[in-house]
Amino acid sequence: MQSEWLWGLGGGLLIGLGAAMLLWGNGKIMGASGMVGGLIDGSGRSDWAERAIFLIATFAAPLVLYPLFTEVDTHISSNWLVLIAAGLLVGIGTRIANGCTSGHGVCGISRFSLRGIVATLIYIAAGGASVLVFRHMLEAI
């Protein structure tokens, strides 16, 4: 499907507009791991309502779009052990690094933040290594 990069670009622009909206509206970095993590470890108690509404909207928007598309499949693994290990790694890792794809990637790179650029290079390299090892060498995913 040649049009997939167009959907990617279009969706990417929406993601960037969302980040710009939060930056210009509330003076905040749009980082998904920070939004969720702040509610979990209590560090985001002072603005919990803003975080909750952001996350509810993130959750709800695809539900509105979902019926408009055919053949939506997330292709998620059916191996719950893999998913639990991955979830723990993503949860611990993003909070220790203070950001994920949205915070370090989108918001950091766009302002030429060295931290954001380095973090992004590292997690893409680690992700590539992870797929190489677990898919091609161990054939576990």
Place this chain on the structure above:
Amino acid sequence: MRLLFSALSGTLFGAGLFISGMTDTAKVQGWLDIFGDWDPTLAFVMGGAIIPMFFAWRLAEGRRPVTQAYFPPKPPVELDRRLAFGSVLFGMGWGLSGLCPGPAVASLGYGGVMHWVFFAAMLVGMGLAPYVRAALFERALPAE
């Protein structure tokens, strides 16, 4: 007003993640599969997302956000072991599952029960993170 901006931002974020294919774990793992059947879509998603933000940061100079006195300051350039260690863990989990935190939230409503398994584990990980951080990185620091 701040809640309205949060809601609008989250809506754009969720819609963008869904439309772009970031919630499709096969596409994400395909992008990370450099030595296999590589899928370049995510480069377009990243590029597309960075364009509006590039201008948002450029226009921010000398101005202020609608509901706050100042824009978030640039973090002091501090590349530390925490950033590297955390990003390695995150990348490993991202490759294993094809999910990062944003898409994990965006796909909860329609992706099925396995998305909840990942999400629950991610929340546990986020809850454990302060303890892991303290054990690994704060032990040797002098008291402030």
